[in-house]
Amino acid sequence: MGDTGDTEEKELSEAREILERSSSVIVLSGAGISAESGVPTFRGTDGLWRNFRSENLATPEAFWDNPGLVWEWYDWRRRAIKDARPNPGHFALAELENQKRKFTLVTQNIDGLHQMAGSRSVLEMHGNLWEIKCTKCGLVTKDYRVPLEELPPLCPSCGGMGRPNVVWFGELIPMDVIDKTLKAIEESDVMLIIGTSGVVEPAASMGLVAKQAGKTVIEINLEHTPNSSLFDITILGKSGEILPLLYTPSVAYS
Numbered sequence: 171m172g173d174t175g176d177t178e179e180k181e182l183s184e185a186r187e188i189l190e191r192s193s194s195v196i197v198l199s200g201a202g203i204s205a206e207s208g209v210p211t212f213r214g215t216d217g218l219w220r221n222f223r224s225e226n227l228a229t230p231e232a233f234w235d236n237p238g239l240v241w242e243w244y245d246w247r248r249r250a251i252k253d254a255r256p257n258p259g260h261f262a263l264a265e266l267e268n269q270k271r272k273f274t275l276v277t278q279n280i281d282g283l284h285q286m287a288g289s290r291s292v293l294e295m296h297g298n299l300w301e302i303k304c305t306k307c308g309l310v311t312k313d314y315r316v317p318l319e320e321l322p323p324l325c326p327s328c329g330g331m332g333r334p335n336v337v338w339f340g341e342l343i344p345m346d347v348i349d350k351t352l353k354a355i356e357e358s359d360v361m362l363i364i365g366t367s368g369v370v371e372p373a374a375s376m377g378l379v380a381k382q383a384g385k386t387v388i389e390i391n392l393e394h395t396p397n398s399s400l401f402d403i404t405i406l407g408k409s410g411e412i413l414p415l416l417y418t419p420s421v422a423y424s
Contacts, residue, residue, distance in 0.1 A: 202365020256287035264288035297336035306330025368395030
């Protein structure tokens with residue numbers, strides 16, 4: 171095995187030892203882990219729909235200007251991921267949660283695959299594609315129907331118009347999610363950053379916050395990110411292949 175292979179083996183071994191010693195872990199996951207399950211990123215060419223770009227549809231202004239059009243796009247997105255299933259990376263994180271005294275999974279993804287794999291302590295930074303929020307009374311309901319029977323869907327409680335319960339461009343991530351994330355970083359030993367580009371804020375800064383707090387940060391991604399050089403370990407590759415190598419299923423935290 172050449173130098174590159176030796177380096178990868180060393181990083182894997184070191185990351186595994188660090189995780190085995192830790193009792194409190196926080197994970198930040200991005201589009202990369204979902205892409206391995208066949209979920210489109212909806213950026214670049216994946217985001218083009220009827221000559222509309224995702225950046226032009228995922229805004230409050232676009233919704234109020236033409237809610238039917240925006241809902242057609244989200245209904246199309248729901249159809250695109252309805253058959254997606256968790257991959258080994260998702261299941262590895264769910265298993266890791268079972269082994270740790272404290273575990274928090276913060277995700278930028280809106281597809282619900284982490285929960286489907288069995289993860290329980292999940293903070294969704296950008297919301298959930300399978301939830302609908304009433305614009306009148308604020309009621310949030312889960313709806314897995316594909317396609318939806320009416321667009322826009324109406325609130326079952328007050329009849330108000332529903333919107334996707336996601337965070338759009340120009341909207342703020344809920345402060346309770348930020349607060350819980352920062353608290354989890356503070357209480358953690360290790361932070362895992364998985365499949366995220368490191369350029370979308372505030373998620374991009376979370377690893378730096380962890381480093382400044384003296385935490386060990388391990389990054390798993392297909393390629394280096396702008397912050398890779400600042401982290402303790404960066405392992406390049408598919409999360410579905412790497413994550414199952416980082417823990418021993420039969421060993422649980424006690």
